[in-house]
Amino acid sequence: MSGQRGDWVQTSALWQLLFRVLSPLPAGNALASLALEVQARLVKSALCSQGYPRLALAQLPEDGSQGSRELLLALSWLLARGPVPEQMLAQARVPLGDEMTVCQCEALASPGPPAPHMEAEGPVDVRHVQWLMGKLRFRWRQLVSSQQEQCALLSKLLRTLERENQRLEAVLAWRRSELVFWRWMDTVLGTCAPEVPAAASQPTFLPWVPERGGGELDLAVRELQALEEELQEAVERRRVAWEAKAGGCGRGPEWSAARRASREAVEKELGALQQCWERDGGPAQPHGPHRLVRREDGAAGDRDLRAAVVIRTLRSQEACLEAVLRRLQGQCRQELARLVGALPGLIWIPPPGR
Amino acid sequence: MSIVTVQLGQCGNQIGFEVFDALLSDSHSSQGLCSMRENEAYQASCKERFFSEEENGVPIARAVLVDMEPKVINQTLSKAAQSGQWKYGQHACFCQKQGSGNNWAYGYSVHGPRHEESIMNIIRKEVEKCDSFSGFFIIMSMAGGTGSGLGAFVTQNLEDQYSNSLKMNQIIWPYGTGEVIVQNYNSILTLSHLYRSSDALLLHENDAIHKICAKLMNIKQISFSDINQVLAHQLGSVFQPTYSAESSFHYRRNPLGDLMEHLVPHPEFKMLSVRNIPHMSENSLAYTTFTWAGLLKHLRQMLISNAKMEEGIDRHVRPPLSGLPPLSKMSLNKDLHFNTSIANLVILRGKDVQSADVEGFKDPALYTSWLKPVNAFNVWKTQRAFSKYEKSAVLVSNSQFLVKPLDMIVGKAWNMFASKAYIHQYTKFGIEEEDFLDSFTSLEQVVASYCNL
Numbered sequence: 001m002s003g004q005r006g007d008w009v010q011t012s013a014l015w016q017l018l019f020r021v022l023s024p025l026p027a028g029n030a031l032a033s034l035a036l037e038v039q040a041r042l043v044k045s046a047l048c049s050q051g052y053p054r055l056a057l058a059q060l061p062e063d064g065s066q067g068s069r070e071l072l073l074a075l076s077w078l079l080a081r082g083p084v085p086e087q088m089l090a091q092a093r094v095p096l097g098d099e100m101t102v103c104q105c106e107a108l109a110s111p112g113p114p115a116p117h118m119e120a121e122g123p124v125d126v127r128h129v130q131w132l133m134g135k136l137r138f139r140w141r142q143l144v145s146s147q148q149e150q151c152a153l154l155s156k157l158l159r160t161l162e163r164e165n166q167r168l169e170a171v172l173a174w175r176r177s178e179l180v181f182w183r184w185m186d187t188v189l190g191t192c193a194p195e196v197p198a199a200a201s202q203p204t205f206l207p208w209v210p211e212r213g214g215g216e217l218d219l220a221v222r223e224l225q226a227l228e229e230e231l232q233e234a235v236e237r238r239r240v241a242w243e244a245k246a247g248g249c250g251r252g253p254e255w256s257a258a259r260r261a262s263r264e265a266v267e268k269e270l271g272a273l274q275q276c277w278e279r280d281g282g283p284a285q286p287h288g289p290h291r292l293v294r295r296e297d298g299a300a301g302d303r304d305l306r307a308a309v310v311i312r313t314l315r316s317q318e319a320c321l322e323a324v325l326r327r328l329q330g331q332c333r334q335e336l337a338r339l340v341g342a343l344p345g346l347i348w349i350p351p352p353g354r
Numbered sequence: 355m356s357i358v359t360v361q362l363g364q365c366g367n368q369i370g371f372e373v374f375d376a377l378l379s380d381s382h383s384s385q386g387l388c389s390m391r392e393n394e395a396y397q398a399s400c401k402e403r404f405f406s407e408e409e410n411g412v413p414i415a416r417a418v419l420v421d422m423e424p425k426v427i428n429q430t431l432s433k434a435a436q437s438g439q440w441k442y443g444q445h446a447c448f449c450q451k452q453g454s455g456n457n458w459a460y461g462y463s464v465h466g467p468r469h470e471e472s473i474m475n476i477i478r479k480e481v482e483k484c485d486s487f488s489g490f491f492i493i494m495s496m497a498g499g500t501g502s503g504l505g506a507f508v509t510q511n512l513e514d515q516y517s518n519s520l521k522m523n524q525i526i527w528p529y530g531t532g533e534v535i536v537q538n539y540n541s542i543l544t545l546s547h548l549y550r551s552s553d554a555l556l557l558h559e560n561d562a563i564h565k566i567c568a569k570l571m572n573i574k575q576i577s578f579s580d581i582n583q584v585l586a587h588q589l590g591s592v593f594q595p596t597y598s599a600e601s602s603f604h605y606r607r608n609p610l611g612d613l614m615e616h617l618v619p620h621p622e623f624k625m626l627s628v629r630n631i632p633h634m635s636e637n638s639l640a641y642t643t644f645t646w647a648g649l650l651k652h653l654r655q656m657l658i659s660n661a662k663m664e665e666g667i668d669r670h671v672r673p674p675l676s677g678l679p680p681l682s683k684m685s686l687n688k689d690l691h692f693n694t695s696i697a698n699l700v701i702l703r704g705k706d707v708q709s710a711d712v713e714g715f716k717d718p719a720l721y722t723s724w725l726k727p728v729n730a731f732n733v734w735k736t737q738r739a740f741s742k743y744e745k746s747a748v749l750v751s752n753s754q755f756l757v758k759p760l761d762m763i764v765g766k767a768w769n770m771f772a773s774k775a776y777i778h779q780y781t782k783f784g785i786e787e788e789d790f791l792d793s794f795t796s797l798e799q800v801v802a803s804y805c806n807l
Contacts, residue, residue: 125724127620134619142488142611144518145355149486156485223390 012064014071015040021075021084022046037062047074056192069188076185085171094164096157099291355488355608357403357593358480359417360508363501364426365526366493367419368578371430372586373493374415377404378440380590380741387705387739396738399595399605405440406483413440416484418476419447420508422465422500446480448473458540459783461503462547466511474511481516489520489610492552496544497528497537506547513551520610523552524589527559527759536776538767543785545760546793549800554618556626557756558585562662570633570663587741588630591748596701596734606734616732617697617752622803627755629656630748633663639742646702646710649747653700654714660693660755694807695721695753697730704745707735722807757804764797 019039023046034042040062047057057074060067078084290305340346361370381400386393405413415434419442421427427449435441448469481487490512494505505523512521525548528537548555563584567576571584592613598606606612618624631653632644655661659671671692698720702710716727740746770776771790781787 127622128724130622131620131725131729134621135615138520138611138615138619141518141520142608142615145486145488145608145611149355152485220390 007066007068008064011066011068011071012036014068014075015043015064018043018047018071018075018078021078021088036064040064043074052077069192072188073185073192076181085174089167089171092164092167094157094160095291355403355486355611356406356416356484357488357491357610358477358484359404359415360477360490360492360512361417361419361430362492362494362505362508363421363498365495365498365501366505367421367426367430369524369526369582369585370417370419370493371433372579372582373589374404374417374434374440375437376583376586376590376741377594378413380594382439383741385739385742387744388737392738395605396595403593403595403609414443415440415446416480417442417446418473418480420449420473420504422450422461422504423452424449443480446476448476457499457779457783458503458506458536458543459780459785461500461505462507462543463503463784465500465504466507470507470511473508474515477512481519486607487519488608489522489553490516491522491524491610493524494544495526495528497526497532497534497540499534499540502540502544506544506551509548510551520554520614521552522554522556522610522614523548524556524558527557527561527756529560529564530762536770536779538763538770539776539780539790541763542767542793542797543789546796549624549796552624554614554626555624556628556750558588558628559662559759566633566663571635572638573635584633587633588628588748591630591703591740591746592628592701592750594703594740595738596703596736613699613750616699617750620696622800623696623752625756625760625800625804626750626752628748628750629653629662630746631656632743632746636742644745646706646745646747649745650700650710650712650714653747653749657695657698657715657749657751657753658693658720693754695730695751696725696807697721697732697752699732699734699750701734701736701748701750702746703736704739704743705737707737707745710735710747754804754807757801760797761801764794764801768794 015036016039019034019042022043040060044058044060044062052074054070054073057067057070060070359370359373361367377400381397386396388396401407401413404416406416408414419427419430427447431442431447450465450469492505492509492512494501496502509521509523512519525544528534528541534540545555560581563581564576566584567573567580571580573580593609595605596609598604617626631649632642634642655671656663698715700712700715702712712731712733715731715733718727721727721730771794777787777790780790
């Protein structure tokens with residue numbers, strides 16, 4: 001050890017490293033700017049709550065003046081307990097490009113662009129046409145701006161991915177030299193005096209609560225309580241209204257006949273839908289984004305979807321949609337043919353291709 | 355998407371400061387009448403558009419300040435820094451040591467080309483800071499010297515170098531009894547040039563805002579600062595975040611683009627004006643409540659009777675009977691002093707905004723014959739209240755509002771031109787009589803187009 005200053009540098013670096021490993025939130029400016037003493041207290045408190053056995057660490061001064069060996073032991077204790085580097089990687093991973101959604105619920109629910117409104121025959125004011133041309137021009141320019149935005153964001157994404165690559169390489173380097181580390185830590189532990197466990201004298205660490213911010217918590221609590229009351233009232237109102245409306249129903253022969261008829265109709269529709277969407281009778285698709293993971297062993301959890309299954313399902317959905325498209329195109333062509341027939345002397349030139 | 359503001363001349367810089375100040379204090383206001391999460395989304399959207407973030411969290415306005423003398427720019431910079439809430443960028447200014455004496459030609463033909471490279475460099479740096487850039491908001495006067503001549507030159511340059519980006523010019527229409535004797539010349543030169551290179555001209559009349567200050571806000575000694583604050587309030591209520599059309603859970607990303615697409619796609623009709631309601635002093639605000647029905651009724655009457663504010667509206671002006679053929683409708687409108695619109699955009703902010711009924715603005719009688727209300731009228735509604743007003747409504751209108759004032763200015767300028775008064779000041783610096791004639795022609799075309807609605 002090269003003297004006081006070197007000691008402090010190493011010790012404070014270890015406190016900060018431990019803080020970074022133990023803090024539950026991903027790295028951010030606010031946390032990094034905490035004072036060393038505060039970080040040290042938080043580290044002690046977190047280690048204590050995780051059951052760290054060595055008392056010597058709890059008794060270390062928080063100014064970083066000594067204790068690098070104890071901190072090293074604490075770090076190796078954490079590393080031995082769980083895959084710390086992998087956990088930190090998962091915390092900071094870049095989700096973009098790594099996930100995809102499987103279900104089409106959102107796409108089906110959105111109404112799509114409104115059908116263009118066809119005017120009845122009549123003189124067209126050229127100003128109206130100029131208006132529409134101008135709108136088209138604006139849309140075009142906005143498209144160009146969006147593409148430029150996309151480029152800027154893509155380059156940002158590339159830089160973030162590069163940083164993630166560097167982190168991955170660091171973890172790989174760690175894994176390669178891990179054996180050496182453990183052998184060294186064995187010798188370090190050997191030089192320490194054995195500890196007498198004295199559970200009674202364990203110091204307690206109060207969690208650090210910031211002075212300000214209490215007001216915000218109160219406000220949040222009040223807001224939530226008010227929201228809960230509002231929701232309960234709304235639920236009650238709805239229930240009463242529904243009972244008033246549906247109170248008289250459910251009885252009488254004409255009601256059961258109607259119910260039977262509607263149930264049959266619904267079953268028929270469901271059957272048709274199922275036929276269309278679930279050719280292979282696969283499991284119901286869960287919603288939400290799925291992460292793309294490559295596995296050597298081919299094992300799959302019960303929430304996992306195999307790529308082959310997803311691909312098959314999507315292909316059958318595609319076939320269904322293509323059939324619908326062909327049907328609609330046929331209808332359009334029939335309508336056009338009818339219009340052509342209605343206007344003799346008019347020449348229709350279809351677009352090239354297809 | 356971000357908007358870069360270019361503040362030109364004394365007018366542009368003073369107004370620009372008030373606009374950024376109004377935007378930021380509204381976004382920090384705690385009386386938004388909405389949840390905390392909603393408020394945060396609102397703040398984030400406002401910040402993304404108009405400010406960039408610095409390390410220590412003080413927002414920096416996305417603005418470029420240009421003036422030929424340093425006094426106003428220095429004042430503007432220090433006022434912003436003093437607020438402690440926001441500031442201008444360190445290298446975002448361009449100024450010289452001497453002014454240009456209200457000479458449009460000097461601003462356009464001398465200052466412009468001489469300082470073109472430096473000014474465009476600063477602008478480009480500001481644009482490059484934006485992750486996604488939608489367009490420029492250029493604040494200037496049309497009758498002064500530096501602001502107007504240089505402004506016309508800069509806008510032209512922006513059109514050349516950033517032809518895909520949107521450009522909106524916020525233009526101050528001078529007092530009718532203004533001090534600058536050649537203000538009408540400057541005005542017609544500015545307007546005709548801007549009509550060619552800008553996408554939208556948002557025109558504010560000093561006279562109108564002065565009246566608002568006097569009658570509605572009860573300000574006794576009206577200073578330019580008061581006028582600029584009212585203006586900033588109007589602009590803020592247009593440009594603060596609004597919900598997008600597709601969903602009421604996201605603030606729209608490109609307000610400038612959406613606004614322009616709704617209001618100014620036609621190249622002959624680019625003049626927009628703003629009407630805002632209510633306006634009152636803070637003291638009265640606490641004691642007054644409004645209903646949407648009342649506010650919208652006033653706003654509609656302001657639109658059709660060409661009123662500048664919500665007092666002294668001519669109640670006798672009514673829309674003509676619908677179903678009349680276009681030509682007779684036009685002459686009837688003229689007799690009735692009825693303001694025909696091409697397109698209107700109403701933005702509503704505040705409590706119970708979903709219940710506000712805007713059917714009155716969808717009346718086909720309000721609009722010209724070649725555009726149906728479904729295409730001509732749009733409304734944006736947002737729950738979050740604006741700047742201490744529990745309910746506020748703003749109308750951005752492409753209509754005949756400015757035809758009479760424009761016609762008057764053209765007439766006065768023509769009279770001066772006919773006697774060749776002061777022309778030498780312009781020809782000295784390269785603005786020939788032909789340029790004047792071109793300007794007259796194009797503006798008379800604009801007046802004619804608007805009159806034939």
